[in-house]
Amino acid sequence: MRPITAEQLNTAARAxxxxxxxxxxxxxxxxxxxxxxNLAACNSIFDGKQRPRAKSLVLVTPSLEECEKQFVIHPEARQLAEAFWPGDLAMLLPWQSVDVGARHPAVGSPALTTNSSGPLGVLATAARTPVAATTVNISGDAGVDAPGPAITVGEVQRFLDSTGVKATVILDGGVSPAANHLTIVDCSTPAARLVRTGLVHQRAISAVLGRQVE
Structure with a gap:
């Protein structure tokens, strides 16, 4: 992918x-x-994507250490985070308290949480506010002829033009080559459970936990 400069990411963080x-x-x-x-900002994403409010956004955490300040991290969740973060794994984690969760109204409980590599991870580290994210596409856009989530800036612009969503900063990284989702694991209880397969293979999760994960 095309590199994104620190100056660009700093501009995005301030926005x-x-x-x-x-x-x-x-x-x-x-x-x-x-x-x-920021509920108004998050709602503009829900509205533009036509995304059900029950389908929460992803909270991008700067690090496992920062994640521990907000969430209950069971032993299996810690094993997965240490093996695959930063990377392409997301976990459903319980907030440490209702008050902590209430400050992130668009994220839900348990919260879908990831620690991403690349520009998204750098943005989460640079911003002085927690980052909620989702793919650039109409929610449920998965038909045979549907374009799916945007993998180029051109597709991003078509999404913005068709929905009226206003994005102040768009960082051009060229073509996203993987075109696959985060793997999601439910770690809201001590026994981790695979919710959705993605770039992190089910066998890799099983290998880290030392048991077969269904």
């Missing part, structure tokens, strides 16, 4: 802090991001 939307590339897809504590 997030100001309540604006930004779009950044990943190896998988382009992602639209907002301040996770």
């Amino acid at each position: 997030l802090e100001a309540g604006e939307l930004v779009i950044v590339p990943t190896e998988r897809w382009y992602m639209i991001c907002a301040d996770a504590t």
